[in-house]
Amino acid sequence: MRRLGVEMIVRMALLAAAIWAGWSATPNGGAALDRARLRPAFAEDFDRAPDFWHAEKNPKGRWKTNYWFGVQPTRAEKGWEPRTLVPNGELEYYGDPAEGMSAFEWQPGVLTIAARPNPFRADPITNHLPYLSGMISSERSFHFTYGYVEARVAFPSGKGIWPAFWLLPVPAVKQGKQQQPGPLEIDIFESIGEPGKLYFTYFPDLPNNQKKGDGMPWQSGTDLSQFHTYGMMVTPKELVWYFDDRVVRRAPNRDYHQPLYMILNLAIGGTWPGAPTADQKWPARMKIDWVRGYRVAGQ
Template sequence: MCQSFRSVRFRPPNIPCFCLVALVAVVAANAAASEPAPARSLIWADEFSQPDGSLPDPEKWTFDLGGGGWGNNELQTYTGRTNNCRIEGGHLVIEARKETFTGRDGKTRDYTSARIKTEDKCSWIYGRIEARLQVPRGAGIWPAFWMLGAEIDTAGWPACGEIDIMEYIGREPGKVFGTVHGPGYSGGGGISRSYAFPEGVAVADDFHVFAVEWQTNQIQWFVDGKPYFTVTPASLPPGKKWVFDRPHFLLLNLAVGGNWPGPPNAETVFPQRFRVDYVRVYR
């Protein structure tokens, strides 16, 4: 069930009339320089505050299970075990492990990990969607925080739409990527931009806040509060359809290998852990 949260707002103090003239003058002088951001209400969140060793809240998340490459030639089998996904120290930990594991399809693979989603629990259209994350490090590692159109079962991919809020590949340790995929602009043709951290700073060194602000006919990406990419219908290839006018659900996963990141190498240390401090949705 989607849980709504009420925003907390403060009442302004009573101000004597003689102060109002000065106040209006100050506000007028500064209005052009700084317009306040519109107030937002928190409508859904997971702070991952359950006891250590718990699975993520089943009222909010469900697991994708299995292998088969997920359309990207990935190497892992996704499981629903606490070995691969659990609460630990107030964080969600998605852990990729190098281990022989036979999945539901009867095939044995060399890696396990986890992928969770809010499909059939909650989906949203428009608002600010953000998470505070710490990515792992190592070649062949591919964590993501993203959204898929809730119509995926009927419309299929990419017609349902996909919004990649944050993707990271281990062989590019100083960058993250934001992308949209839709009909006629998917896969390697998705509309994408990277955000480069300062020289010498690895994304995996610390937690960072990754967000999109999604409005009618516009999606804007942020890293630690800094906007770096905006997509509108005008950004699409000529004649292609804007499909970001319908609800999408959230996903978090940690893939191993795949067409884009390539395979792990001898220097990739397992287990790899993708840590999530919180996920929040505002409107």
Template sequence: MNRRTRLALALALGGLLCGCASAPGTGSPAAGEKPFWQAEFDGAAATRPPERWWNTDIGNRDAEGWGNNELQYYTDDVANSALDGAGHLSISARPAPTDSELPCYTQEFCTWTSARLTTGGKVALTHGRVEIRAKLPTGTGLLPAIWMLGDNGVEWPGQGEIDICEVVGGEPRTVYGTAHGPTYFNEDGIGGSATLPADASQAFHTYAVDKQPRRITWSVDGKPYFTLTPSKLPAPRDWVFEQDMHLLLNVAVGGDWPGPPDTSTPSPATMAVDYVRFYGTGRM
């Protein structure tokens, strides 16, 4: 979710999710296969997820509005990210306290707070499958995202980005999955979409990416909806995904894609994450 003005998907595939089984050849874990890393978020309410696995990004202005002119200031406060005591990680966007002076990129002070957690430098997937079971907030001006960035040390977009799922503002039933690379980024990102049977905030769904050599497949609840191979990239088809990639979880507010929040925007707007699982090969 870097530096995009809008996400006009170059390739879009949609369909009503029906809970069907995964199609063969998507790289789904074999029966009985165990993840090489997982986060289940058991623990007392209002406690932080383990620092052994999770980083918490801070700020807004110094990050240039996180590349999208966003309005939220990311914090490490438990009001914005903490375990809920029922087996979930909660990432919550909330209006900033009236007396706060949180420096913002597009205006003097940020009007919202939120959280962005990453596994950068701690856990990464090389090849295999990442699954996240989550319930995502919906509403005007919100952009919750579950995504991955490459660990190759190159500046974005050459770094490579895989958006496992994004749900934007006024499209509460649409899930977007997108890839960004050196010559296909921002509005030229390549991906697809799927349609949920109800708003993403109404139920947990399993959002997944199968990251195989020269092939990436997106799915929701075991139903694939888009596959990317080098042949679908624009010339010179610079495929940058044969590398370790770490995970990011965040709830953004405002910015170029969803537009500003308004009085109808829920507060708090919470992403509830039930689990994260990495299958295959990676680094930890």
């Protein structure tokens, strides 16, 4: 009886901590999103073919397919570097549709990132990375300081399969070059192939560009290969993560007071998730139904 009493006290303490942090043990246990306060600022329903940005061919395009850093022209020497994340040990090359190396599939209403073994691996443009995949970012088309963003996404599981929806600060530009914006990053969700499991993470602004995330693993108890809505509220005081319009995590906002933009990607491999197994089924498909951004009344 005494042991049972101790266990009960521990459970109650854990539950109290979970409630204080803004999440619960059930996928729909948190507070509901108040949509009455949201004012539309950005909407992508993929009813038309995706509008991919290209510096020369489509400079007004909505979605960029590589990261902000490094050499931007795809065919330039080291042009592959902003099409993967070397520090993470990732194994994918994010293909450039303008170069005929697209990992995207589109049908009206859904954009799919279809990762697979790299059919262009012999081409130096890919740095011979073993997998071809895709990413989209709103770096050139939409950013916000305070507000709410969301996406309706379905994705595969499997070791080494690493889908994510995240936010980065808009880099400052000095003498025509984009500058390192520091260690700041908000991961609205990440998955590393574990069925039903998600990670909600933010990175504080630490000295000397130290990259150390404050992450929260969470078991959703549901099938993530089906569509779910993933959202993020950024206010002057708080960061709030949502899953299917319910709060799953809260954290104080000490560092995020600058414009942010969205990224959705399907990474493959890396030091965190490990490499895919030999029996992984390809293509591994991440489906994006829509992406939206809002201003919030009263902010």
